[in-house]
Amino acid sequence: MSDNTEIDDTPDDEREVTGTPPEDDDHSAADDAGDTVESGGAEGGGLDDLGSEVEVESGASLDDEDGLLGGLGIESTSDIEVPDRLVDQVIGQDHARDVIKKAAKQRRHVMMIGSPGTGKSMLAKAMSQLLPKEELQDVLVYHNPDDGNEPKVRTVPAGKGEQIVDAHKEEARKRNQMRTFLMWIIIAIIIGYALIIQGSVLLGILAAGVIYLAFRYGSRGNDSMIPNLLVNRANQTTAPFEDATGAHAGALLGDVRHDPFQSGGMETPSHDRVEAGAIHKANKGVLFVDEINTLDIRSQQKLMTAIQEGEFSITGQSERSSGAMVQTEPVPCDFIMIAAGNLDAMENMHPALRSRIKGYGYEVYMDDTIEDTPEMRRKLTRFIAQEVENDGRLPHFDREAVEEIILEARRRAGRKGHLTLKLRELGGLVRVAGDIARAEDQDVTTREDVLQAKGRSRSIEQQLADDYIERRKDYELTVNEGDVVGRVNGLAVMGEDSGIVLPVMAEVTPSQGPGQVIATGQLKEMAEEAVQNVSAIIKKFSDEDISEKDVHIQFVQAGEGGVDGDSASITVATAVISALENVPIEQNLAMTGSLSVRGDVLPVGGVTHKIEAAAKSGLDTVIIPEANTQDVMIEEEYEEMIEIVPVSHISEVLEVALAGEPEKDSLVDRLKSITGKALEREVGQQSGSPSPQ
Numbered sequence: 001m002s003d004n005t006e007i008d009d010t011p012d013d014e015r016e017v018t019g020t021p022p023e024d025d026d027h028s029a030a031d032d033a034g035d036t037v038e039s040g041g042a043e044g045g046g047l048d049d050l051g052s053e054v055e056v057e058s059g060a061s062l063d064d065e066d067g068l069l070g071g072l073g074i075e076s077t078s079d080i081e082v083p084d085r086l087v088d089q090v091i092g093q094d095h096a097r098d099v100i101k102k103a104a105k106q107r108r109h110v111m112m113i114g115s116p117g118t119g120k121s122m123l124a125k126a127m128s129q130l131l132p133k134e135e136l137q138d139v140l141v142y143h144n145p146d147d148g149n150e151p152k153v154r155t156v157p158a159g160k161g162e163q164i165v166d167a168h169k170e171e172a173r174k175r176n177q178m179r180t181f182l183m184w185i186i187i188a189i190i191i192g193y194a195l196i197i198q199g200s201v202l203l204g205i206l207a208a209g210v211i212y213l214a215f216r217y218g219s220r221g222n223d224s225m226i227p228n229l230l231v232n233r234a235n236q237t238t239a240p241f242e243d244a245t246g247a248h249a250g251a252l253l254g255d256v257r258h259d260p261f262q263s264g265g266m267e268t269p270s271h272d273r274v275e276a277g278a279i280h281k282a283n284k285g286v287l288f289v290d291e292i293n294t295l296d297i298r299s300q301q302k303l304m305t306a307i308q309e310g311e312f313s314i315t316g317q318s319e320r321s322s323g324a325m326v327q328t329e330p331v332p333c334d335f336i337m338i339a340a341g342n343l344d345a346m347e348n349m350h351p352a353l354r355s356r357i358k359g360y361g362y363e364v365y366m367d368d369t370i371e372d373t374p375e376m377r378r379k380l381t382r383f384i385a386q387e388v389e390n391d392g393r394l395p396h397f398d399r400e401a402v403e404e405i406i407l408e409a410r411r412r413a414g415r416k417g418h419l420t421l422k423l424r425e426l427g428g429l430v431r432v433a434g435d436i437a438r439a440e441d442q443d444v445t446t447r448e449d450v451l452q453a454k455g456r457s458r459s460i461e462q463q464l465a466d467d468y469i470e471r472r473k474d475y476e477l478t479v480n481e482g483d484v485v486g487r488v489n490g491l492a493v494m495g496e497d498s499g500i501v502l503p504v505m506a507e508v509t510p511s512q513g514p515g516q517v518i519a520t521g522q523l524k525e526m527a528e529e530a531v532q533n534v535s536a537i538i539k540k541f542s543d544e545d546i547s548e549k550d551v552h553i554q555f556v557q558a559g560e561g562g563v564d565g566d567s568a569s570i571t572v573a574t575a576v577i578s579a580l581e582n583v584p585i586e587q588n589l590a591m592t593g594s595l596s597v598r599g600d601v602l603p604v605g606g607v608t609h610k611i612e613a614a615a616k617s618g619l620d621t622v623i624i625p626e627a628n629t630q631d632v633m634i635e636e637e638y639e640e641m642i643e644i645v646p647v648s649h650i651s652e653v654l655e656v657a658l659a660g661e662p663e664k665d666s667l668v669d670r671l672k673s674i675t676g677k678a679l680e681r682e683v684g685q686q687s688g689s690p691s692p693q
């Protein structure tokens with residue numbers, strides 16, 4: 001199979017998978033051959049062909065589309081042929097891939113916004129492979145005899161530059177040979193004259209020295225005729241790809257080196273000190289700038305000029321250097337720019353540069369996840385093959401190892417029915433697993449290796465979170481049994497992929513003046529909002545008005561972890577109700593959820609990691625928002641350890657979390673007896689807003 005192979009874009013539910021490759025007269029392999037720019041949105045790899053090309057394992061049927069490998073009948077990833085073109089190696093990101101193909105054809109700029117490791121620079125590189133390499137040019141800088149500080153710039157077809165420089169060098173060499181020959185003749189004559197006619201050896205040596213120096217420095221002029229090959233595109237197999245991420249002005253826009261001698265015959269001619277910037281090296285190719293907002297504003301402005309003009313003179317970037325005196329004629333920089341970054345990058349980039357890209361190009365948002373279909377699982381299998389082949393040293397993965405990686409891709413998606421597209425990180429797992437197998441001299445990487453790799457390739461946050469959980473156990477800080485008034489085990493996330501138990505304590509005291517919410521640190525705002533939201537509910541169901549009391553909230557050891565948004569607001573509300581009513585809370589449970597003013601429990605992020613943290617901390621029940629149930633993808637080992645209770649209303653939270661029976665007619669009693677919908681209605685009426693249907 002090659003990049004020219006048949007491509008199956010048919011949706012899974014429409015395609016019948018059989019042992020023979022699907023036939024498609026309109027899209028034959030020959031159609032794709034030689035297609036440099038447009039592939040009609042098709043993707044290479046032809047994974048659906050695999051069943052016919054590789055031996056199908058007994059029992060592994062291609063009709064088994066629900067299998068983890070999407071029905072692929074392979075024994076290991078070595079049975080998969082990796083497409084040659086980078087654009088065909090991209091997994092998912094269909095929109096971005098189509099845009100790249102279109103933009104390559106139309107020579108448009110592209111802005112790609114999205115999470116790290118989702119394939120932005122890979123696509124940019126892929127674009128450079130789609131551009132015609134016939135247009136590539138070499139750039140030469142020549143000495144300008146009229147103005148030494150304004151070197152001349154000339155372009156020639158790729159490969160010609162070297163020939164021109166060689167020809168000049170040869171000419172200079174011949175001229176130097178002639179001069180040297182002449183010099184020695186003159187020296188011989190002078191020495192002969194001094195010895196024979198004048199009879200003075202000293203005079204002869206002095207005269208010879210003077211002549212030698214005169215010839216030596218006089219001949220330097222010859223070198224100044226040799227042009228400087230600023231951009232050399234000889235032997236280039238694709239259009240250039242230049243990564244200017246984090247480049248300082250000189251590396252981006254070109255520079256002229258300082259010359260300490262500057263005059264007196266020792267100086268280096270200015271054209272020889274000119275250095276190309278990434279914008280010039282990217283001429284006729286792709287300039288990729290990640291985190292574009294980190295470029296200083298001056299560089300962004302100049303980049304904009306370069307985009308507009310398609311050429312940009314090179315000058316010394318340091319004002320105090322002699323290079324600043326030099327400014328070349330305009331140097332071509334006709335590149336396609338791919339600006340990348342996360343959402344912040346977009347907000348902080350120079351508005352004129354942004355509008356330039358917007359006006360003359362495309363903007364793409366990269367996907368973090370993709371729907372989990374048999375087709376995608378087949379592609380993920382190919383991804384593993386790609387990573388193994390690109391590394392060059394790793395053993396291929398057997399079926400079970402591939403299955404384990406696909407399960408991990410599901411887990412990392414954090415969304416039911418999806419697979420992660422943060423493939424750099426997943427590729428990291430593939431490499432660690434492969435390294436483990438290699439260290440053991442295995443022929444293939446097995447499921448065991450992947451499981452070991454998962455343990456080893458934990459992020460810093462995961463390691464910190466586990467350490468934190470262990471330390472809390474050591475100091476017996478995690479309370480996981482009995483019941484306590486005003487204390488609730490909350491849950492928080494650390495980084496992107498780990499959770500911790502974050503207890504919240506509340507105390508309600510009479511206030512001297514108007515009541516306040518007293519909480520410290522960055523969580524103060526969230527605590528205040530949570531208390532405000534719960535106060536409407538409390539007011540409705542009791543004679544208490546907590547706005548007349550001081551509510552103290554403490555996030556125990558919150559400095560060690562983070563709370564995302566308001567994901568601890570049901571925790572705060574429960575702790576406040578418990579403290580106010582003096583009703584204890586079960587300590588064997590933890591909770592996460594966001595509280596609305598009407599008492600609804602709204603979805604939050606990182607539930608899987610939070611649930612796992614609760615299990616690791618020895619808790620046996622966890623309350624999560626009902627809307628998050630579809631996101632739960634905890635590891636098998638935790639499934640037995642913890643019961644997950646989905647809730648949609650604060651009344652259900654209290655039902656589960658409060659210990660013992662509340663006093664008749666108390667706030668808690670009333671709250672517990674009311675269903676979510678009824679409470680919604682009552683609070684809705686109280687606040688004068690219509691209740692939802």
Ligand SMILES: Nc1ncnc2c1ncn2[C@@H]1O[C@H](COP(=O)(O)OP(=O)(O)OP(=O)(O)O)[C@@H](O)[C@H]1O
Nearest residue numbers: 089090091093116117118119120121122423424427
């Ligand atoms: N969609 C994808 N398809 C195939 N491989 C991918 C994809 N996304 C990432 N990878 C793998 O991850 C590696 C890193 O991806 P890449 O550098 O393109 O990410 P990025 O989005 O540019 O990230 P960053 O913004 O951090 O530079 C790639 O070389 C490739 O191995």
